[in-house]
Amino acid sequence: MKNLGLSVLLVLLCSFVFAAESPRDPFIVLKVNGTEYKKGARISVRSGEQVHVEAVLYGGRRDYCSNPHTYANVGNNTVVETQGENGMSFNINGGQFRGVWTLTEEIASFKSGPDVVITPNYTNPKLKRAVNVEFKAGNYSEVFFNVDSETKWHYVRNTPAGRTEENDVNKASAKFTFVLEVEKEAWFSTKNVIAHGMEDFSIRNSLDDVQRFYNEIEKCLLNKDISCAQMHFRNLQSVIGELPDKIDRAKQKDPNFECEISFVGSPTDLSMRHIADLKFARNQWKENFIICSKNAQNINEMLLNTKFVLTGNILRSVFKNYINWSGALPTDLPSLLTIYDPKNIYTPLDLPRNLLSWYEEAENDAGILKNQFSNIKLLSELKNYYTERYQNSLEEAKNINEIVNDLKPIENFGKEVEAYMKTQDVGRWIAK
Numbered sequence: 001m002k003n004l005g006l007s008v009l010l011v012l013l014c015s016f017v018f019a020a021e022s023p024r025d026p027f028i029v030l031k032v033n034g035t036e037y038k039k040g041a042r043i044s045v046r047s048g049e050q051v052h053v054e055a056v057l058y059g060g061r062r063d064y065c066s067n068p069h070t071y072a073n074v075g076n077n078t079v080v081e082t083q084g085e086n087g088m089s090f091n092i093n094g095g096q097f098r099g100v101w102t103l104t105e106e107i108a109s110f111k112s113g114p115d116v117v118i119t120p121n122y123t124n125p126k127l128k129r130a131v132n133v134e135f136k137a138g139n140y141s142e143v144f145f146n147v148d149s150e151t152k153w154h155y156v157r158n159t160p161a162g163r164t165e166e167n168d169v170n171k172a173s174a175k176f177t178f179v180l181e182v183e184k185e186a187w188f189s190t191k192n193v194i195a196h197g198m199e200d201f202s203i204r205n206s207l208d209d210v211q212r213f214y215n216e217i218e219k220c221l222l223n224k225d226i227s228c229a230q231m232h233f234r235n236l237q238s239v240i241g242e243l244p245d246k247i248d249r250a251k252q253k254d255p256n257f258e259c260e261i262s263f264v265g266s267p268t269d270l271s272m273r274h275i276a277d278l279k280f281a282r283n284q285w286k287e288n289f290i291i292c293s294k295n296a297q298n299i300n301e302m303l304l305n306t307k308f309v310l311t312g313n314i315l316r317s318v319f320k321n322y323i324n325w326s327g328a329l330p331t332d333l334p335s336l337l338t339i340y341d342p343k344n345i346y347t348p349l350d351l352p353r354n355l356l357s358w359y360e361e362a363e364n365d366a367g368i369l370k371n372q373f374s375n376i377k378l379l380s381e382l383k384n385y386y387t388e389r390y391q392n393s394l395e396e397a398k399n400i401n402e403i404v405n406d407l408k409p410i411e412n413f414g415k416e417v418e419a420y421m422k423t424q425d426v427g428r429w430i431a432k
Contacts, residue, residue, distance in 0.1 A: 023063035023071045028108075028149050028174040029056050039174040042142075044181040046264075048191025050134040052121065055108035056085075057129075057149040060170035064088070065101050087153075089364075099157040100364040106151045113143040116178075124327065125350070135180060137190065145176040156364040163365065192265055192432075197258040200250045207261070209239045217267035217417070222339060226409055229268075233417055236267070243426045265432025266421050268414035275411050277330040278340065278404050284329060285397035291321050292390035299383040303376065310375045312366040318382065319359045322351065340403045349389075355382050 030037045031054040037043055045051060064071045065088040068080050081089040086103040108129040110118050115138035122130045129149065153168040188195035188204055190211045195203070213236035220228035243261065250257045295318045302308050326349055358378050362368055369375060421429050
């Protein structure tokens with residue numbers, strides 16, 4: 001009878017493992033500033049523009065985990081516990097059989113031309129698939145963009161016959177083309193300046209200066225040198241102020257002369273975005289203190305209770321809130337702190353690898369929580385980590401607040417510059 005039961009269980013397992021509909025072959029979707037593109041797409045950008053690019057590998061195991069009701073033959077005895085792009089879990093016969101698929105790593109590599117600058121931009125060490133891409137001014141109208149992507153998956157299944165594990169790897173490659181878009185009839189086009197109509201050499205020189213002062217202001221603000229930025233802002237105002245006379249002189253030479261100028265964004269856009277991210281981080285650090293102190297207190301109560309039994313739900317209660325907190329931080333926060341934190345006081349935010357591995361393994365197999373000695377040891381380490389984090393977070397939050405306050409003159413300057421660019425009547429202003 002026991003063998004018969006196991007045979008039935010294996011039949012149920014096979015009916016789940018073998019999909020009702022085969023998952024799609026792995027394929028890459030490229031997200032450019034949030035817009036999705038498929039393999040072979042031609043994507044328009046402007047010379048000098050910087051975009052955020054993320055390559056996500058779909059199909060294969062991700063199809064299976066995201067939509068098991070389509071890609072797995074879910075029977076009456078099967079309960080899908082969780083599902084999503086990064087894993088899924090299910091049980092059969094009320095938990096007699098349990099299986100868990102987990103994404104362990106996703107890595108994308110990017111290649112392009114010599115005038116394209118590709119900079120990694122991710123915070124989750126498991127998802128190395130996002131970059132910033134800058135298209136530097138150069139003698140090219142389009143450029144290739146090749147992507148290779150790989151996902152690694154781990155499967156754990158527990159049955160009355162024991163525990164087994166397996167790994168799966170999905171790979172795909174895709175080619176895209178970025179097309180440097182010169183607006184119709186535009187005779188001048190840079191990161192922040194566009195001119196339509198008839199070309200004029202003197203006006204071109206002034207527009208080159210406008211872009212140069214945009215760049216100088218941005219650079220000065222990143223160096224927190226507001227005096228330098230103010231000087232170049234005066235230069236920018238002077239150059240923009242000279243443009244109407246130059247346009248009038250061109251019209252005097254040719255009554256049919258027409259020129260329409262557009263300014264894209266403000267030279268303070270980057271700094272203002274940094275300040276907004278730092279303000280968000282300041283609020284997040286307050287939440288970090290609450291999460292870490294509460295988790296440390298809860299773990300301490302567990303350790304003091306000699307009759308305490310650790311379960312998956314209890315363990316999740318002292319991990320998940322912190323993981324969610326760290327996942328909500330701005331992706332460029334590490335680079336921001338490098339720029340604006342001269343004290344270098346920030347301690348690592350990632351959970352220790354051994355503790356995170358323990359949590360992830362317990363999610364796949366709650367049976368490991370039966371080892372009370374190991375539980376006490378690892379919970380003690382986790383309590384110490386949270387204790388150190390909430391103690392450090394007080395000083396770190398104070399430091400972020402000081403950084404934001406120190407940047408107040410730059411924030412006010414940014415508002416002044418943007419107000420000027422919006423109200424100047426030489427050219428059309430386009431928000432970036």
